[in-house]
């Protein structure tokens with residue numbers, strides 16, 4: 001697949017098959033994250049433990065419902081909505097809370113991983129919502145179980161797996177975003 005095709009094919013997938021991701025595919029995805037543009041430390045927690053995935057899913061739902069944010073409450077209230085969409089792999093991206101570039105370092109890593117997953121024929125989605133649960137002090141024990149080091153915050157996550165339904169919980173038509181101005 002050309003890079004152009006991979007970029008065009010990547011889309012946020014919100015329904016997954018109950019099927020494991022092969023270890024060598026997962027290793028390629030993680031490596032893609034490690035080779036992203038970078039300006040400082042960050043951590044990746046690769047979570048495949050079904051009980052922990054369910055726990056994070058439940059806590060994320062609760063955090064969305066309690067957020068007071070209309071959009072998050074509306075999403076979490078949709079029938080059958082699960083914020084991790086039953087994906088078999090969740091990769092949490094975290095970094096030191098006092099480092100200036102953590103949010104950028106994890107974002108470049110996440111996008112590299114989403115593209116690598118696409119190239120391997122896997123579905124994926126960028127997630128922010130688990131951060132509402134895992135950065136809460138009351139859920140510190142679960143964040144620790146998820147291998148987020150002391151002194152670090154979770155900034156974003158990705159999920160990866162085999163696509164069950166390309167359109168489930170879709171938010172909007174995919175399209176090119178952002179404004180562009182050429183200055184010659």
Ligand SMILES: Cc1cc2nc3c(=O)[nH]c(=O)nc-3n(C[C@H](O)[C@H](O)[C@H](O)COP(=O)(O)O)c2cc1C
Nearest residue numbers: 010011012014125126127128129130171172174175
């Ligand atoms: C900062 C950020 C946070 C996001 N958080 C979530 C999320 O928590 N849950 C979700 O389903 N999608 C999330 N997304 C995915 C966006 O909804 C998605 O990328 C956007 O709708 C464009 O669709 P596409 O990825 O299919 O092109 C997030 C994307 C970004 C960049």
